[in-house]
Amino acid sequence: MHDNEVPKERAAGGESMSTLRAADAIPTATDVRPAKVIDAPGVERQRIPDMNDTVADALVGAMETRIGQLEHQAKRLRYSMFAAILLIAFLIINQFSPANVTVQQTLMESKEFKLIDNSGNTRLFLRMYSKVPVFQLLDSNGKPRMSLGLRFDDTPFIDLSDKIGRTRATFEMTQEDAPTLKLFNEDGDVSFAIN
Secondary structure, three states: OOOOEEOOOOOOOOOOHHHHHHHOOOOOHHHOOOEEEEEEOOEEEEEOOOHHHHHHHHHHHHHHHHHHHHHHHHHHHHHHHHHHHHHHHHHHHHHOOOOOOOOOOOOOOOOEEEEEOOOOOEEEEEEEEOOEEEEEEEOOOOOEEEEEEEOOOOOEEEEEEOOOOOEEEEEEEOOOOOEEEEEEOOOOOEEEEEO
């Protein structure tokens, strides 16, 4: 007979099992109902569970709890990895999106450009005039009212003209990069100048 097994009728001291359990103040593994063990035909004994059974049950419970925690942690890790992959894909795609790619191509090329109103009148003229660029705004009669451009010595200017097309005011930069404002009378003579 093993240490943890007792005959069905009596324990070692002659007391019944119920008396032994009632006398114990601290619950033990023996508080569990004994299992029947059959050694040979006709011989029946009861096996009292020992501490190993209780420890095994506790270990199984702890393992089940830990496995649940690990599964939850793995789920969070999967979601985190999926989010990280999406973020990396977004950053890579954003690097090569059309907004970040500079396409160098000639959209339009011309020696002059005219903007025409609904009546067919030229209202804006952008052209090369004797090898210098000039931008002109024209009135409904086709007379230039404002000109913006460069002179032959590459100094910039702005000319304002009357309805006949005569220049009446000029704002320009000199070759020494000094600003100049000139006002002209009807005959084209300078009536006022500031350097």
